[in-house]
Structure formats: structure tokens, C-alpha cells
Amino acid sequence: MKPSETLLEIDLKALEHNYRFLAAKVKENVKKMAVIKAFAYGSDSVTLAKKLEALGVDYFAVAYTQEGIDLREDGITQPILVLHPQSTHFQEIIDHCLIPSIYSEFVLNHFITSAEENQQHDYPIHLKLNTGLNRLGFDPEEAPMILEKLKQTSSTKVDGIFSHFAASEDPKEKEFTQHQMDTFKKVSEKIIAHLGYAPLRHLCNTSGILNYPEAHFDMVRTGIGLYGYGNSKEIDQQLIPIGTLKTIISQIHHIKKGESVGYNRMFKATKDTKIATLPLGHADGINRIYGKQKTHVSVNKHLAPIIGNVCMDMIMIDISGIDCEEGDEVILFGKEKSAEDFAHNAGTISYELITSISQRVKRKIIP
CATH class of the missing domain: 2.40.37.10 (Lyase, Ornithine Decarboxylase; Chain A, domain 1)
Structure with missing residues (x-):
């Protein structure tokens, strides 16, 4: 049937195919985080989240707090990581059981204050480390400061430690990517040793999943791959645009x-x-x-x-x-x-x- 207007058709069978293709690239015990920020890359975040939740995804990630609130209000129950929260939204994050990415001393201080004011105990956070993308994240030398502040409060608990590759799709940048992996492993191990427990570590994006299996750690994140694009012609042929x-x-x-x-x-x-x-x-x-x-x-x-x-x-x-x-x-x-x-x-x-x-x-x- 011909369309009678402009339409964006969203194929959930293609989404399932892409999710299963990517999930097969990691070991069974490695958790999967679906990145559904920006209306699920321009599609429909709630519909896709419900489908992915049914497929067994472990975590979701969004960019901003309101995106997470929208998912919660439509019944999504899996953990939702807010990748770029602002301190003015911490009350809403706590009210809707969202997980904030903590990426600076300013953000850490403000979230601890909010958690304590809300009488929280072991509220989950993910620590974002800057390993070379130089966008968001604690620099490696800030690890002692992070640990000292966390030691002084029982309001929060580190649920995850993560970073982001800068060029995992580019074979010419393999040395830089290896440096990022080494830095992430070294700093995260230092933090874990002082915490006394092991949070989830995640570093890989879609290209990382495909190109660096040694960096899968405890969880992987996939965004563009879910929507049918793999940053290379070879992988694109195995994915289906949704x-x-x-x-x-x-x-x-x-x-x-x-x-x-x-x-x-x-x-x-x-x-x-x-x-x-x-x-x-x-x-x-x-x-x-x-x-x-x-x-x-x-x-x-x-x-x-x-x-x-x-x-x-x-x-x-x-x-x-x-x-x-x-x-x-x-x-x-x-x-x-x-x-x-x-x-x-x-x-x-x-x-x-x-x-x-x-x-x-x-x-x-x-x-």
C-alpha cells in the first residue's frame, strides 16, 4: 500500500535481529546496555525500550534526565543510566529511580548532598572516567579524591565504572584505543581495590563490541548498532536498518x-x-x-x-x-x-x- 504522507517506519523485527547479532558477540555473563537517547536515535524510545526489555536487555542509557523520566512514566523498569545529568535534576533522578553518571567533583559533591538530604542509603551511581575522549569524566589522578568523598558517606554506592572509546571503529587508532583500555583497567582496578566490592565495568560502544572483545568487561553498551549501522561496510551488511x-x-x-x-x-x-x-x-x-x-x-x-x-x-x-x-x-x-x-x-x-x-x-x- 502506498503511503499517503511522510512516514518513518520502525521495524521491530529488524531491532530484534540487530540486538541478537550484537548480543552473540559477547559472553553470556556480560550484561547488555541499550543506548536509547535522543528518542532512540530518532525513532521511538518507549516502543523500542519495551521491545528491548522483552528481549532481555539489562540496562538502558539516556543522555538527559527527562528522557529517563519519560521511560519510567511509560512503565520501563530496568535500570536507566543518565549519561549527562545536571545537578539541578538530582531530585528528579532520585524520585524516578534513575542512575546518574558522576563525572566531576562538582557533580559528585552535589549528588552526595542530594542523596543525603533524601535520606538515601547505597543509592547507585556510575563513575565516568576520562581516558582520552576529553569530553566528560574524572581524570585518572582524581581517583583518590573520589574514594575519599565516597568513604565519608553511606548515601551512595558505586554500581558501575565506565569510560568511552574515542575511535574504536578506526583501525589506524588501535594504539590510542589500547591506551584507553589500559588506562581504564588501571584506574578502575585501583578504585575497586579501595571500595572492597566490584561494580560493573563498561567501556565498549558498538564498534568496541565488534573490534575489541578483550574490552567487554562486565557490560557493553550499544547504540548505533541497534538501529542497523555498524561503522563499517562489512558489519552494515549483517545489520538491518530499523x-x-x-x-x-x-x-x-x-x-x-x-x-x-x-x-x-x-x-x-x-x-x-x-x-x-x-x-x-x-x-x-x-x-x-x-x-x-x-x-x-x-x-x-x-x-x-x-x-x-x-x-x-x-x-x-x-x-x-x-x-x-x-x-x-x-x-x-x-x-x-x-x-x-x-x-x-x-x-x-x-x-x-x-x-x-x-x-x-x-x-x-x-x-
């Missing part, structure tokens, strides 16, 4: 040589040309970088370039030589034409494209 962005042809125009299309007349026909207008634009996540013939959409299995400037609510494509009519389906990305290919041609990455799909685009769940 999202297919579809739209329709709203109108067809026949323009003559020398006529222009769209804002700023960015496309000028060098010959008589047949074009189509589609009902989505940069307000839907198809940003201006995809215009000016940098990438293509699929019309009846033929590639048609996006021409001119992308508008807020519309894009125009060149359909010269393609047998199609108004109301026909157009696929921007999906299983056969991947978001990685669509994004790469415009000089960006699949992560940016799929997480940009606006919430005004209707989601259709394929069970």
Missing part, C-alpha cells in the same frame, strides 16, 4: 531550459527537466546540506537527486526519465538505500541524519 523514511510526490512540474527551481534560484535547468515536489524539508530533519544534488532519493527504484535549496517543508527532486506520477512513494533511506549512504554523500554521518528526523514526522511501528 527505520525507513518514506514520503510521496505532491506535485510534478515540467520546467524549460533556463528556468530555476526553489529559493535563491539555486537550481537552473540546463535542459527541459521534469521535477517533483516532496512534502518534507529541513523542519523534518532533511537539512539544507542534502540539497544541490549532493544526495538522492529513490523513486520507483530509480535514484533522483535533490535539487536546489531544501525548503523548510519541501524538497524538489529531478525525476527526468523516471516513470512516476503524483502520489507515488519516495524512499529517502531504509533497508535498501541506507541512511549511511544518504548522509555520506552530503558529507555527514548516519547518526546525524537519523537523530534529526523531526517529531512531526509520523512514526509507524512494524511489529
Whole structure:
């Protein structure tokens, strides 16, 4: 059946396939954390969380506190790690039984205060170590300070210790990745020795799972892999993109040589040309970088370039030589034409494209 509007179809069977593929790469006793931040990478976080919970995922991770609250309010019961909490949200974190990532002395001090004010005992936290990404995390030399502050309170307990690879997908950065592994292992072992118990250690992202089995530790995190992308062509062939962005042809125009299309007349026909207008634009996540013939959409299995400037609510494509009519389906990305290919041609990455799909685009769940 042809779509009658712009849709993002979300295939839960593809999600299951990807989860099982990645889970098979780790030992049975290694826990799995599903990263479902940013509306589950632009899809539907609650629907995906419920499916993954049914599949047996052990933990979830979100970026911000409200994302975790939304999951809790929709019935998700598994542990949820908030990767980038702000101190102003610690009361909400405690109220909704979320686990904060503690990444600085400022954050540690404020969370201990909040936990004590709420009369908490052994409230779970995860310590974030900076091993070279230089984004968030305690530097290795801060370990004694962390231990001293934790020793002075019974309000919190370290449930996990983690860090993040900077380039686990890049074989040219293997030496740097090995340095990160060594640093993480050394600092985490020091912390564990002083704690007297062993929190969960996790370091691997999707590419880490696939490329560095020696770094799986107690738990692995997977984000982009769940959604069908593995940061290499070989792995992409074994994963299935869960999202297919579809739209329709709203109108067809026949323009003559020398006529222009769209804002700023960015496309000028060098010959008589047949074009189509589609009902989505940069307000839907198809940003201006995809215009000016940098990438293509699929019309009846033929590639048609996006021409001119992308508008807020519309894009125009060149359909010269393609047998199609108004109301026909157009696929921007999906299983056969991947978001990685669509994004790469415009000089960006699949992560940016799929997480940009606006919430005004209707989601259709394929069970």
C-alpha cells in the first residue's frame, strides 16, 4: 500500500535481529546496555525500550534526565543510566529511580548532598572516567579524591565504572584505543581495590563490541548498532536498518531550459527537466546540506537527486526519465538505500541524519 504522507517506519523485527547479532558477540555473563537517547536515535524510545526489555536487555542509557523520566512514566523498569545529568535534576533522578553518571567533583559533591538530604542509603551511581575522549569524566589522578568523598558517606554506592572509546571503529587508532583500555583497567582496578566490592565495568560502544572483545568487561553498551549501522561496510551488511523514511510526490512540474527551481534560484535547468515536489524539508530533519544534488532519493527504484535549496517543508527532486506520477512513494533511506549512504554523500554521518528526523514526522511501528 502506498503511503499517503511522510512516514518513518520502525521495524521491530529488524531491532530484534540487530540486538541478537550484537548480543552473540559477547559472553553470556556480560550484561547488555541499550543506548536509547535522543528518542532512540530518532525513532521511538518507549516502543523500542519495551521491545528491548522483552528481549532481555539489562540496562538502558539516556543522555538527559527527562528522557529517563519519560521511560519510567511509560512503565520501563530496568535500570536507566543518565549519561549527562545536571545537578539541578538530582531530585528528579532520585524520585524516578534513575542512575546518574558522576563525572566531576562538582557533580559528585552535589549528588552526595542530594542523596543525603533524601535520606538515601547505597543509592547507585556510575563513575565516568576520562581516558582520552576529553569530553566528560574524572581524570585518572582524581581517583583518590573520589574514594575519599565516597568513604565519608553511606548515601551512595558505586554500581558501575565506565569510560568511552574515542575511535574504536578506526583501525589506524588501535594504539590510542589500547591506551584507553589500559588506562581504564588501571584506574578502575585501583578504585575497586579501595571500595572492597566490584561494580560493573563498561567501556565498549558498538564498534568496541565488534573490534575489541578483550574490552567487554562486565557490560557493553550499544547504540548505533541497534538501529542497523555498524561503522563499517562489512558489519552494515549483517545489520538491518530499523527505520525507513518514506514520503510521496505532491506535485510534478515540467520546467524549460533556463528556468530555476526553489529559493535563491539555486537550481537552473540546463535542459527541459521534469521535477517533483516532496512534502518534507529541513523542519523534518532533511537539512539544507542534502540539497544541490549532493544526495538522492529513490523513486520507483530509480535514484533522483535533490535539487536546489531544501525548503523548510519541501524538497524538489529531478525525476527526468523516471516513470512516476503524483502520489507515488519516495524512499529517502531504509533497508535498501541506507541512511549511511544518504548522509555520506552530503558529507555527514548516519547518526546525524537519523537523530534529526523531526517529531512531526509520523512514526509507524512494524511489529
